[in-house]
Amino acid sequence: MGIENPRKNDETRPTQEQQANSDGENNRVSLTTDMNSSETQFGQDHPDRHNYLPELCGQESQHLSNLMEIPALISTPERQLEQPDATDATSQDQMQWAHDRTHFKQQDTVIRNLEDEVLQPRTQLKEYRKENTKLIIYNANVKERAKTAERRQINKQKIHQRRILKLRARNGNLENTELKSFIADIQERAETAERRRAAKQRLHQRDVENLQTGIVKLESEIRELKTQVVSYKAEKSKNKAIANSRKISDDAIKASWRTMAYNIQGLVATILTGCPSEHDLNHHGHEGNEKSCAVCQISATQFKLLQDDDMRPFVVEKFVWDAVTRRILGHDTFGLCKSWARAPGMMLSTLLNNLIYMPEMRGNTSKLLRWKAEGAAMIYKAFGIDDEELDNAVHEEFTGLRRFIPRDCPDSKTARQNLCQDLRKIFEEAIEIHRILMQSRAHFYLDQVKTPATSRNFIYFNPGFHEPEVWDAEPSEKSIVLLGISPSLVKVGNADGGNYDTSNRLIKASVICN
Secondary structure, three states: OOOOOHHHHHHHHHHHHHHHHHHHHHHHHHHHHHHHHHHHHHHHHOHHHOOOHHHHHHHHHHHHHHHHOHHHHHHHHHHHHOOOOOOOOHHHHHHHHHHHHHHHHHHHHHHHHHHHHHHHHHHHHHHHHHHHHHHHHHHHHHHHHHHHHHHHHHHHHHHHHHHHHHHHHHHHHHHHHHHHHHHHHHHHHHHHHHHHHHHHHHHHHHHHHHHHHHHHHHHHHHHHHHHHHHHHHHHHOOOOOOOOOOOOOHHHHHHHHHHHHHHHHHHHHHOOOOOOOHHHHHOOOOOOOOOOOOHHHOOHHHHHHHOOOOOHHHHHHHHHHHHHHHHHHOOOOOOOOOOEOHHHHHHHHHHHHHHOOOHHHHHHHHHHHHHHHHHHHHHHHHHOEOHHHHHHHHHHHHHHHHHHOOOOOOOHHHHHHHHHHHHHHHHHHHHHHHHHHHOOOOEEEEEOOOOOOOOOOOOEOOOOOEEEEEOOOOOOOOOEEEEEEEOEEEEEOOOOOOOOOOEEEEEOEEEEEO
């Protein structure tokens, strides 16, 4: 057995080492290429799975990268062997060769282990690809099902929408038909109700007119019956004069007076509620005839009180009372009291009031008042009430009082008609009171209230004479009377024709105090 040339061995050894390194490098490059191609193919097959790919292959890739660095470590002893020491002996070369063979076996074992380790990730990648393919197919199926369900849902929505439109159209037609029918029914009912109401109103108006006509007839009959009763009693009584009047109690006179006062208050509270200006009051229609009505005599004090909402109704009441006393009950207004028994009645009242205060008649008071009662009864029986004169009196006072009808009255025409009717009714009540007073043997007179406007001195409140209507504090004898609303009625003597030295204030005067 010959000894091998060490140089020749040296020449062949690097070739084997280089071959081993070349094989390791090729394996590493092939493994890296396969890994990259696998990652690329996996990324292309699963573009929407990029979030979990690093989790699947992160550890294997990192392990392979670490393995790829081993050839670099393997090549280091080889490089060290490329430069042998020339002085080494053959034994050293053999030892080195044995060492290298052992080392290369280890390297070969490591490479085979690496190949085995690389095969495992490849197998996992194949499994991942299969699972990914299944996921892709499943995802495609799910998407297709979702699209199919969405198309079905859209079709159902379209069908439902068409049904809703049809139902709405049908419902609209039904509602319009029912609404029109309902409106027509309501209109027909309203027209029927209006016709019935109009018919009832006509019947009611007819009944009212009939009742008013009946009332007028009954009042006329009552007056005629009263006249007949008086005439019958006068003719029957032989010890009395033909026209002797019947006795009237004080309570009956007070009741008639209170009724008239109540009607005056109602007239003011319901109709005469306005507040006219000073110009309206000064130009109400009697500019050419001075003091033709009660409103013509308005004073500055009265106009000032009219501006107070609380005082205004009582001031207007005073105007109505002034109209009554001037037109019916007054004895000092010659020519205005013709409603009762016409001109003879007015002259009798004036003559009596002049005679009663004459000194020559003081001893014949009883005879004078008996003559008054009998004469009044005879004159009233002969002439009664002058309706024409009463209408003139109502019209004159209406001309001034109508200014107190509010400007914003919804039905001013009806308000004016009611004013005329109520004013006439009040005048008729005053005429009846005047008739009773004239046919009594007692003497009656009106005591007008004096105020600072009619007297230079203040008039203080007197509980025996005055009845307060409005005041700032509880009236006392120190309270000043600002305005008299109605006069007081004083009775002298009695109905039997005696006690003419005594007087009695039947009705107190209504006043306004400060």
